[in-house]
Amino acid sequence: MPSRDALPPLTCLRAFEAAARHGSFTQAGGELSLTQSAISRQIKRLEKDLGRPLFERTAEGLRPTPAGAHYFRVVQRLLRELGDETARLRRHGDDQQLTLASSPTIASHWLARRLPDFQRAHPEIEIRILTVEDPYRLDLDEFDLAFYYHLKGEVDPPGLLAEPLFGGEEVIAVCSAAYLERHGAIHDADDLLARHTLLVVEDHYNDWLTWEVWYRAQGLDWHPPAHRLRANSFQLLMNATLAGQGVTLGWAKLLEADLRQGTLVQALPLSLPSPGTLSLLTPQHRHLRPAPRAFRDWLLEEQGSAGRKGCSMDAAPRT
Structure with missing residues (x-):
């Protein structure tokens, strides 16, 4: 029998967090690529470990018990922090890794078509593309460089430096x-x-x-x-x-x-x-590792923008 001080399995916690967030075992299973019955088994295992029920069924559907609601808030916060820190360590753990963020349109119609030339010049660098429609959802720790349309005069997440890639659009x-x-x-x-x-x-x-x-x-x-x-x-x-x-x-x-x-x-x-221009966005106050520095220098040279001064980020509308 496991020690009462032992933490529940991570698979149980993930199943519980998804089920509580969706209010549905079926939707939680869809998110985690598991069957509804597999989610149910994970929840029962967690409830047995904790010694109390975490959900109750009502006319409106599945609802956490008071204890389950409190536990959900704790588990969700810890899983998010664990995920963020894991992503941060993975990204910073290898100087030859490069994470580029952009909207799906920019990634597919512009960025992906330039990567083969860069990879031929720098085969040692491993590239990861992160597509996020809304730049407001970007976490500065999740990426090295980003590409969005920059529109001056709008409020935008702080901490980004914008360097226009096109002279006019x-x-x-x-x-x-x-x-x-x-x-x-x-x-x-x-x-x-x-x-x-x-x-x-x-x-x-x-x-x-x-x-x-x-x-x-x-x-x-x-x-x-x-x-x-x-x-x-x-x-x-x-x-x-x-x-x-x-x-x-x-x-x-x-x-x-x-x-x-x-x-x-x-x-x-x-x-x-266009009132906006496609811009290279760099998190401010961060020392660029060799991989993003190499990509930034290569791209600005390719675009004929080497030496162009960046401006404080005012906005980055997505396409």
Whole structure:
């Protein structure tokens, strides 16, 4: 029989934390890639070890007992701290590891296409990509360098230095060649609204990049389009654009490779200067290890930005 001072197995604690957070054994199992019965067995084992029930079933579903609710708060805090510290030690434990954070769109359309050249120059460096839509969710200890669009004048998490990678950026309307083949050419801005499908990001964080703003800033008449496809993810809209489902707004330099290869085409000969620019974000007050320093120097040289001064981070809107 285990000592009464022994801690419960980590698997039991993880199952309990997930079940209490979701209020469901089934959803906890889905998160942990376990069956509902496996979660139930872990909870019963933990309850036997503790000598008291942790959950009760009500008409509304599964609910922690008072003791279970208190234990959940303790376990959740400890598991989070353990996870954060484990990630920190893993990241800092090897000078040849490099963690790069960005939005999924930047990671897939821009960053991943530059990594092969860097890896050929630095085969000894192991790279990890962390995709986070919202820069507010970034923990400064989780990454070495990050890439987001930098928009001045907005409140943003402190502690980041921003170095613009592009001298200027244009926002353009893009679609796939297959879309034009199926729906015909887009004759002008009025025709786009009248006959075609506009892909729209439902995201308050990107209010500075909406179709209405794009139209009105160029002196174009705006009214709601005849057809819209909405999503809360810009990356999802980009996938829909590539699949020929409509026309979306995008950054010309971010999508340069797709435009050059013909997977995307400019739908209209119009553009709007972007208020934000893709920037390299570096946590301030941290000594850069050899791997992130090598990547930073390589990237800024590649982008023709070597020697450009960084500015204090005002904002980093995601794409």
